[in-house]
Amino acid sequence: MIWLILRRVAAAVVLLLVITAATFVLMSFVPDPSQAILGQQATQAEIAAMSHDLGLDRPVAVRYLEWLGHAIQGDFGVSWFTHLPVTGTIAAKLPITASLAVLATAISAVLGIALGMAAAVRGGWLDKAVQASAALAFAIPGLWFALLLVVVFAVQLRWLPAIGYVSFAESPQGWVRSLVLPVTAIAVGSVAAVAAQTRSAVATILAKDWVRTLRSRGLPRHRVLLRHVLRNAAPPALTIVSLQFVGLFGGAIVIEQVFALQGLGTAAAAGATRSDAPLVLGVVVVGAVLVIVVNLVVDLAVSWLDPKVRT
């Protein structure tokens, strides 16, 4: 297990270097933001001076190594537009995106696995209903569903806020209220994915001979299902949950904008639109680290559940 973790951490470091270098190179192709920073009245000389101040007239490799030197110490520089430290900006925004992604993932895992198991175990109309709902949930565009939720629950019924985020520290109830709609909007597709995957895995395992053997030995039904069937069906479900988390993190860009949640997605969109390289790089690093950590945790969980993959 230790070797697995060490191997994965070493690979993660290399991966981070590749991702940041690639982002840096890509950002060097986007338009020079000097004009946008200075305003439309700026002269060409002022624009050239600003470009020089930002270091855009120096080689990409030199700028990257400089950035890397600071980033290793936790300093991601200062946003070219807001003049605020990127580290502080990300620290303020991370809890919002994390709340969104973690809650959506937890809900899709719990609901998806529960629905998938129920469908596989009970079969009949429940199985058909779960399969049909999953297909429908897959087909619904997330943005459209988000807008529909807002129109019904915020604009018409006024049960929930249409926009904004309330931190848990400020008001736990407000935190739940501010997240119900965005989490529902992004979780619906994931619930469907996890349910479909779980249903298929559980149905396959239920048909195995050893399940029949366990039952014939008189083990209680719930013990067979939860201890044996679910444990064997869990690895593919967990893998799909981790993939959904990564997807949700990306989907947050759209959902955060619709619900005016000032999370990493909004920051990434604003940074990319304005060519604010320090902000984009900061978000990319945090996003990459999150994805790497989640994948590592899922791999460890799968290897704990299934000894065959521990080699």
Place this chain on the structure above:
Amino acid sequence: MMRTAVRRLAVATCVVALATACAGGAGQTGGSETLTMGIPADVSNWDPAIGAGGNSMAYLEAVYSSLTALDHDFSIKPKLATEWSYDAAKTTLSMTLTPGITFSDGAALDAAAVKANLDRGRTGKGPTATALATVTDVKVADPTHIVLTLSKPDPGLLYQLSQVPGMIASPAGFAKLTTTPVGSGPYLLDEAATTRGASYTFTRSPSYKLPTKFGFDKFVIKALPDVNAMLNATTSGQVDLGGVTAAAADSAKAAGLETRNLPGLTLGLWMVDRAGKLVPQLADVRVRQAINHGIDAKAVLGAIGQGHGTRTSQVFAAGTPAYVDSLDSRYPYDPAKAKQLLADAGFPNGFTLPLPSENAYLPSLYPILAQQLAKIGIKVEYTPVSTNQITQQFLTGKFAAFMYTYSPTQNWQDATTILAASAPFNPFKVDDPTVSSLMQRISVAEEAEQAKLFKELNTYVVEQAWFAPLYTTVNLMAFNPKKVNIDVAPNQPITFLTDYKPVGAP
């Protein structure tokens, strides 16, 4: 077991639903004297010396006072400066400051503080330094008098001093100004009730002493860059006031909101290669006039703007001194006349006009434009340009002409930005003697004379067909009439915090 789990989950879901349903309407925003407004951008930073305009103004206007103030027709009113005068050469501006003003930190807002701010702004890097570029020296005459020396006459300076460059911050707070504003404005930023990037709360400042009254005791600004979020926040009552797209007018009305129209951006074809360096045909005024006659602006307004806009032939803002109403009928859609003008110019068979196109902002505009110009014999060849590179590509002289949306402001500001020989939006640096001479005369003229000369300048530019403006879009301000009252004049291009009054207030 499974059934129990499902039942528990169902109960938990109901508890969450009840908690949310019982927690009161989302529209609750506090006391009756609180105004919650949606602004389509976050404040870029709180330091006036760096500078920021547009959507940051509402934030900065709350916490800072500027030297002068802008009226709705872009005329200049006193604010921190009670009066001012230029010398005969218009290169020395003497200003008298309101006595007894203090910053929120208790320090005096005197001539020394103003000098510290202006010196810091003009020597910095950013829009403020560009705006104060003509100021070469700032002298303190006495605590309430300050003298600005200019490198040349600058009729735009008093306007700039009404904007972010003229906002005065406490010198003691300079070091932390990017994040923590310290000014003499009507409100204080309530840090405890503020979530940076999302929601900013302002409460009345006890140190505010200027005569301009602000109606609300407290107001909250929510940064809502996404148009859907803005519409949802407005129609659900989470904000009392917000700008929505013209197409959303019906949704706003259905939600019980009132709306006000404000002029937005002017869309048009900019023929910047007036010397004919890239496209020789554009050097002929008859060709440019033919293009004006050849584009069916009303059809474009219907197809692209869904009818939400006003036809215009001018780049200056309606309601400002330069605007001449009768000029809007100068170029009616008339393909026959356009063809005749092209023939007179020696191009009876038309010519090829290379233009840039983009596919994110107004993608459907380009085929319509090409089709209309083809009818008068001009064959458009598009070069795709990334939408976020438009301004940069256009200002470096890569294209002889381009479609552009411009937000007109104060007349001198516009003239120096788009018409002057050195203007950033004159990429080929075409020096027109008539325009240069008129601008020279405007720069030293008195106010009444200036208005006349601005009209002359605008008429000349329209007659010379430097642009083919099509229409000005409409910005719709939707608001809760039970909470706030807003009066806007026709053509009023901007609103200020003072325009928002509590219902029932005088």
